[in-house]
Amino acid sequence: MIQFKVVNHALTVGQIEILGVSSASMFQIGDTDYVTLNSMFDTPPESVIVGPMAPLPLPGGGQEEGPANAE
Amino acid sequence: MQNKLYPDDTHPIRTARIGAVCLIDVSSSGTVQFGDRGETNAKLRAIALQRQEDHTTAGDVFYESYRIFDRDLPELVDPEYADGQGVHIERVNADPFITVGYIHVTATGAASSLLCGNCMRVNSESRIMHIRQYPRPRPIPGAFC
Numbered sequence: 439m440i441q442f443k444v445v446n447h448a449l450t451v452g453q454i455e456i457l458g459v460s461s462a463s464m465f466q467i468g469d470t471d472y473v474t475l476n477s478m479f480d481t482p483p484e485s486v487i488v489g490p491m492a493p494l495p496l497p498g499g500g501q502e503e504g505p506a507n508a509e
Numbered sequence: 510m511q512n513k514l515y516p517d518d519t520h521p522i523r524t525a526r527i528g529a530v531c532l533i534d535v536s537s538s539g540t541v542q543f544g545d546r547g548e549t550n551a552k553l554r555a556i557a558l559q560r561q562e563d564h565t566t567a568g569d570v571f572y573e574s575y576r577i578f579d580r581d582l583p584e585l586v587d588p589e590y591a592d593g594q595g596v597h598i599e600r601v602n603a604d605p606f607i608t609v610g611y612i613h614v615t616a617t618g619a620a621s622s623l624l625c626g627n628c629m630r631v632n633s634e635s636r637i638m639h640i641r642q643y644p645r646p647r648p649i650p651g652a653f654c
Contacts, residue, residue: 494569
Protein backbone atom coordinates (compact mmCIF):
# COMPACT_ATOMS: atom_id res chain seq x y z
CA MET A 439 0.00 0.00 0.00
CA ILE A 440 1.23 3.45 -0.90
CA GLN A 441 1.66 5.76 2.08
CA PHE A 442 1.06 9.36 1.01
CA LYS A 443 1.85 11.98 3.61
CA VAL A 444 0.98 15.65 3.12
CA VAL A 445 2.12 18.46 5.38
CA ASN A 446 0.04 21.61 4.83
CA HIS A 447 2.00 24.69 5.80
CA ALA A 448 0.84 28.29 5.47
CA LEU A 449 -1.47 28.98 2.51
CA THR A 450 -2.22 32.63 1.85
CA VAL A 451 -3.73 33.97 -1.38
CA GLY A 452 -4.21 37.61 -2.14
CA GLN A 453 -7.00 37.70 -4.73
CA ILE A 454 -9.00 35.23 -6.83
CA GLU A 455 -10.98 36.25 -9.90
CA ILE A 456 -13.29 33.71 -11.52
CA LEU A 457 -15.36 34.33 -14.64
CA GLY A 458 -17.54 31.26 -14.25
CA VAL A 459 -18.03 28.04 -12.33
CA SER A 460 -19.80 25.81 -14.82
CA SER A 461 -22.51 23.20 -14.29
CA ALA A 462 -21.87 20.48 -11.70
CA SER A 463 -18.43 21.84 -10.94
CA MET A 464 -17.05 23.20 -7.71
CA PHE A 465 -14.87 25.92 -6.28
CA GLN A 466 -13.71 25.39 -2.73
CA ILE A 467 -11.54 27.17 -0.22
CA GLY A 468 -10.89 24.43 2.29
CA ASP A 469 -10.12 20.74 2.60
CA THR A 470 -12.05 17.79 1.25
CA ASP A 471 -11.61 14.03 1.27
CA TYR A 472 -13.40 12.73 -1.81
CA VAL A 473 -14.46 14.50 -5.00
CA THR A 474 -16.36 12.85 -7.84
CA LEU A 475 -17.48 15.06 -10.72
CA ASN A 476 -19.30 13.66 -13.77
CA SER A 477 -20.48 15.67 -16.75
CA MET A 478 -22.16 14.57 -19.96
CA PHE A 479 -22.92 16.99 -22.78
CA ASP A 480 -24.45 15.59 -25.93
CA THR A 481 -24.54 17.80 -28.99
CA PRO A 482 -23.55 15.70 -32.00
CA PRO A 483 -23.75 17.12 -35.53
CA GLU A 484 -26.98 15.19 -36.00
CA SER A 485 -28.61 17.31 -33.35
CA VAL A 486 -28.73 20.21 -35.79
CA ILE A 487 -31.96 19.57 -37.64
CA VAL A 488 -32.77 21.72 -40.66
CA GLY A 489 -35.98 20.67 -42.27
CA PRO A 490 -39.70 20.42 -41.64
CA MET A 491 -40.56 21.11 -38.03
CA ALA A 492 -41.56 17.76 -36.53
CA PRO A 493 -42.61 17.02 -32.97
CA LEU A 494 -39.90 15.93 -30.56
CA PRO A 495 -39.80 12.20 -29.70
CA LEU A 496 -42.17 10.79 -27.14
CA PRO A 497 -41.01 8.74 -24.15
CA GLY A 498 -40.30 5.11 -24.95
CA GLY A 499 -39.06 5.79 -28.42
CA GLY A 500 -35.49 5.33 -27.27
CA GLN A 501 -34.13 7.72 -29.82
CA GLU A 502 -30.71 9.07 -29.22
CA GLU A 503 -31.20 12.22 -31.23
CA GLY A 504 -34.10 14.33 -32.41
CA PRO A 505 -36.87 13.44 -34.86
CA ALA A 506 -36.26 10.78 -37.45
CA ASN A 507 -36.58 13.13 -40.40
CA ALA A 508 -33.25 14.76 -39.69
CA GLU A 509 -31.30 15.62 -42.78
CA MET B 510 17.01 20.98 15.71
CA GLN B 511 13.43 19.85 16.11
CA ASN B 512 10.77 21.59 14.05
CA LYS B 513 8.44 23.21 16.55
CA LEU B 514 5.50 23.20 14.10
CA TYR B 515 5.58 19.48 13.51
CA PRO B 516 4.55 17.18 15.04
CA ASP B 517 3.82 19.01 18.29
CA ASP B 518 1.92 21.97 16.88
CA THR B 519 -0.55 20.49 14.41
CA HIS B 520 -4.24 21.13 13.85
CA PRO B 521 -6.96 18.60 13.05
CA ILE B 522 -8.79 20.90 10.61
CA ARG B 523 -8.04 24.09 8.77
CA THR B 524 -10.30 27.12 8.81
CA ALA B 525 -10.93 29.27 5.73
CA ARG B 526 -10.31 32.92 6.51
CA ILE B 527 -11.57 35.24 3.77
CA GLY B 528 -11.55 39.00 3.62
CA ALA B 529 -14.32 39.70 1.10
CA VAL B 530 -16.42 37.88 -1.50
CA CYS B 531 -18.12 39.52 -4.47
CA LEU B 532 -20.54 37.16 -6.22
CA ILE B 533 -22.70 38.46 -9.03
CA ASP B 534 -24.83 35.50 -10.14
CA VAL B 535 -25.77 32.07 -8.83
CA SER B 536 -27.79 30.08 -11.37
CA SER B 537 -30.51 27.56 -10.71
CA SER B 538 -29.78 25.10 -7.89
CA GLY B 539 -26.27 26.43 -7.41
CA THR B 540 -25.07 26.63 -3.81
CA VAL B 541 -22.90 29.09 -1.94
CA GLN B 542 -21.92 28.13 1.58
CA PHE B 543 -19.70 29.68 4.21
CA GLY B 544 -18.92 26.93 6.68
CA ASP B 545 -18.28 23.22 6.75
CA ARG B 546 -20.36 20.62 4.99
CA GLY B 547 -20.52 16.85 5.30
CA GLU B 548 -21.59 15.62 1.91
CA THR B 549 -22.72 17.13 -1.38
CA ASN B 550 -24.84 15.33 -3.96
CA ALA B 551 -25.56 17.76 -6.78
CA LYS B 552 -27.34 16.52 -9.87
CA LEU B 553 -28.36 18.38 -12.99
CA ARG B 554 -30.22 17.12 -16.04
CA ALA B 555 -31.19 19.52 -18.76
CA ILE B 556 -32.41 19.65 -22.33
CA ALA B 557 -31.02 22.73 -24.03
CA LEU B 558 -33.46 23.17 -26.89
CA GLN B 559 -33.32 25.76 -29.61
CA ARG B 560 -36.32 25.61 -31.93
CA GLN B 561 -37.64 28.20 -34.27
CA GLU B 562 -41.18 27.48 -33.25
CA ASP B 563 -43.71 28.97 -30.90
CA HIS B 564 -44.11 27.45 -27.45
CA THR B 565 -47.82 27.00 -28.00
CA THR B 566 -47.28 24.67 -30.96
CA ALA B 567 -43.92 23.09 -30.10
CA GLY B 568 -45.33 20.37 -27.84
CA ASP B 569 -43.65 18.78 -24.82
CA VAL B 570 -40.11 17.53 -24.33
CA PHE B 571 -39.40 14.36 -22.35
CA TYR B 572 -36.21 13.32 -20.61
CA GLU B 573 -37.11 9.69 -21.16
CA SER B 574 -36.66 10.08 -24.92
CA TYR B 575 -32.90 10.48 -24.66
CA ARG B 576 -30.48 7.82 -23.48
CA ILE B 577 -28.00 10.28 -22.06
CA PHE B 578 -30.21 10.67 -18.99
CA ASP B 579 -30.23 6.98 -17.98
CA ARG B 580 -26.78 6.02 -19.22
CA ASP B 581 -24.52 4.50 -16.56
CA LEU B 582 -21.65 6.52 -15.25
CA PRO B 583 -18.15 5.32 -16.13
CA GLU B 584 -16.53 3.21 -13.45
CA LEU B 585 -13.01 3.67 -12.23
CA VAL B 586 -11.06 0.48 -12.88
CA ASP B 587 -8.38 0.21 -10.21
CA PRO B 588 -7.44 -3.39 -9.36
CA GLU B 589 -5.10 -2.32 -6.56
CA TYR B 590 -7.87 -0.38 -4.84
CA ALA B 591 -10.22 -3.34 -5.24
CA ASP B 592 -7.64 -5.53 -3.50
CA GLY B 593 -7.45 -3.12 -0.60
CA GLN B 594 -4.07 -1.83 -1.75
CA GLY B 595 -5.11 1.75 -2.35
CA VAL B 596 -3.32 4.91 -1.35
CA HIS B 597 -3.33 5.73 2.34
CA ILE B 598 -3.30 9.48 2.81
CA GLU B 599 -2.10 11.12 5.98
CA ARG B 600 -2.51 14.85 6.30
CA VAL B 601 -0.80 17.11 8.78
CA ASN B 602 -1.92 20.72 9.08
CA ALA B 603 0.91 22.86 10.35
CA ASP B 604 -1.06 26.05 9.85
CA PRO B 605 -4.66 26.34 11.11
CA PHE B 606 -5.84 28.76 8.41
CA ILE B 607 -6.30 29.07 4.66
CA THR B 608 -6.27 32.80 4.04
CA VAL B 609 -7.68 34.51 0.94
CA GLY B 610 -7.92 38.26 0.69
CA TYR B 611 -10.62 38.80 -1.95
CA ILE B 612 -12.71 36.54 -4.18
CA HIS B 613 -14.59 37.82 -7.21
CA VAL B 614 -16.91 35.40 -9.02
CA THR B 615 -18.93 36.57 -12.00
CA ALA B 616 -21.25 33.58 -12.32
CA THR B 617 -21.79 30.04 -11.12
CA GLY B 618 -23.67 27.50 -13.22
CA ALA B 619 -26.55 25.22 -12.37
CA ALA B 620 -25.90 22.60 -9.65
CA SER B 621 -22.48 24.08 -8.98
CA SER B 622 -20.91 24.61 -5.58
CA LEU B 623 -18.99 27.50 -4.11
CA LEU B 624 -17.81 26.46 -0.67
CA CYS B 625 -15.71 28.40 1.79
CA GLY B 626 -15.01 25.70 4.34
CA ASN B 627 -14.31 22.01 4.61
CA CYS B 628 -16.20 19.14 3.06
CA MET B 629 -15.91 15.40 3.40
CA ARG B 630 -17.37 14.12 0.15
CA VAL B 631 -18.56 15.70 -3.10
CA ASN B 632 -20.55 13.82 -5.74
CA SER B 633 -21.64 15.98 -8.63
CA GLU B 634 -23.23 15.03 -11.93
CA SER B 635 -24.56 16.92 -14.93
CA ARG B 636 -26.22 15.61 -18.07
CA ILE B 637 -27.15 18.06 -20.79
CA MET B 638 -28.78 17.26 -24.13
CA HIS B 639 -28.40 20.01 -26.69
CA ILE B 640 -30.70 20.12 -29.71
CA ARG B 641 -31.06 22.78 -32.34
CA GLN B 642 -33.88 22.62 -34.85
CA TYR B 643 -34.60 25.14 -37.57
CA PRO B 644 -36.94 25.20 -40.53
CA ARG B 645 -35.40 24.92 -43.97
CA PRO B 646 -34.77 28.39 -45.44
CA ARG B 647 -36.88 29.22 -48.46
CA PRO B 648 -34.91 29.49 -51.72
CA ILE B 649 -34.51 33.00 -52.99
CA PRO B 650 -36.14 33.39 -56.46
CA GLY B 651 -34.06 34.62 -59.35
CA ALA B 652 -34.36 38.10 -60.78
CA PHE B 653 -36.38 37.08 -63.89
CA CYS B 654 -38.65 34.42 -62.44
